[in-house]
Amino acid sequence: MKPKLGVLLVDDERLARGELRTLLKPHPELEVVGEAADVEEAVQRIAELDPDVLFLDVQMPGASGFELLSRVEVRAQVVFVTAYDAHALRAFEVNALDYLLKPVHPQRLRATVERLLQHVGPELPGAGTGAARPLAVDDHLFLSGERRARFVQVGELACVCSAGDYSELVTRDGQRYLLPRPLAEWEARLPERQFVRIHRGTIVNLACVDRVETEPDEGLRVHVRGIATPFPMSRRYAAQLKLRLA
Incomplete structure (x- = not known):
């Protein structure tokens, strides 16, 4: 029993x-x-x-x-x-x-x-009956990490990275949360004016982008404030990001 x-x-x-x-x-x-x-x-x-x-x-x-x-x-x-x-x-x-x-x-x-x-998470409201609602910058997400649960405003996310069938959310203060949601779902729901996909495995918050640099191999690296390692950017997404940062 x-x-x-x-x-x-x-x-x-x-x-x-x-x-x-x-x-x-x-x-x-x-x-x-x-x-x-x-x-x-x-x-x-x-x-x-x-x-x-x-x-x-x-x-x-x-x-x-x-x-x-x-x-x-x-x-x-x-x-x-x-x-x-x-x-x-x-x-x-x-x-x-x-x-x-x-x-x-x-x-x-x-x-x-x-x-x-x-012991499974719920479906999002509306799942199976149409597309889930988009999120606004001032909406809050309930995130549960290893040590504690907290509410985080969408605008406080620095980036979202693919982790297999999961996504890792990184906040501006460096906290990391692993959620069982694919990156494509985040791309569809995050505010498109503030969040942009720079690679097949990475979405960044434009408000957190410090700079974009060209590497010696002619690749591109996106530096996000508060995250030590820059993210590679596919040329496929470079034009879109430059347009938004212009």
């Missing part, structure tokens, strides 16, 4: 926590091990309980669920619980396990539990 996944409920509304606890009862694979009414209490409970799953309310007085993730190292899978409408959900499309809209519907929760048990 597989061990149960320990769940921590973080929501400032006692009734909302109680409702979610009730909705989770038909799912014996999960066990609610604790609750927290605000970020300060959640920090303590995470340290004490080391939960496997956080059901995390986004909007709480004092400090938001976003701020909790920036303050503590979270090993748990994160499921956002939010009253945000569908137009605000782009913040959760990347690398969050899932999100639930309040009031939580039992069938929707069942789908979330199935994802938890499979």
Whole structure:
């Protein structure tokens, strides 16, 4: 028998926590091990309980669920619980396990539990029903690294590099995140006025480009601020980049 996944409920509304606890009862694979009414209490409970799953309310007085993730190292899978409408959900499309809209519907929760048990990321909203929405520079991505999870504005990405079936995202402060998304998906979704592909394996943020140099072999190298090693640029993409930098 597989061990149960320990769940921590973080929501400032006692009734909302109680409702979610009730909705989770038909799912014996999960066990609610604790609750927290605000970020300060959640920090303590995470340290004490080391939960496997956080059901995390986004909007709480004092400090938001976003701020909790920036303050503590979270090993748990994160499921956002939010009253945000569908137009605000782009913040959760990347690398969050899932999100639930309040009031939580039992069938929707069942789908979330199935994802938890499979240990796979969710499909992007809209997947299978058409192209995913493009991202704006001020949209936020939920990124999970080895040490902690954090929200990062799209404009804070310095570059995105291909890593097989994965992509490595590098932020302006040098943090790196590996996500199970192909580079082609990022090229289609990142703001085209600010992000440009310079090689079949590299997309750079034009706001982070320091200079472009010609190498002795007549190749080109793109220097990105904060990244020690310059990126090679294919001649196929050179004209496009020069046009944008002009």
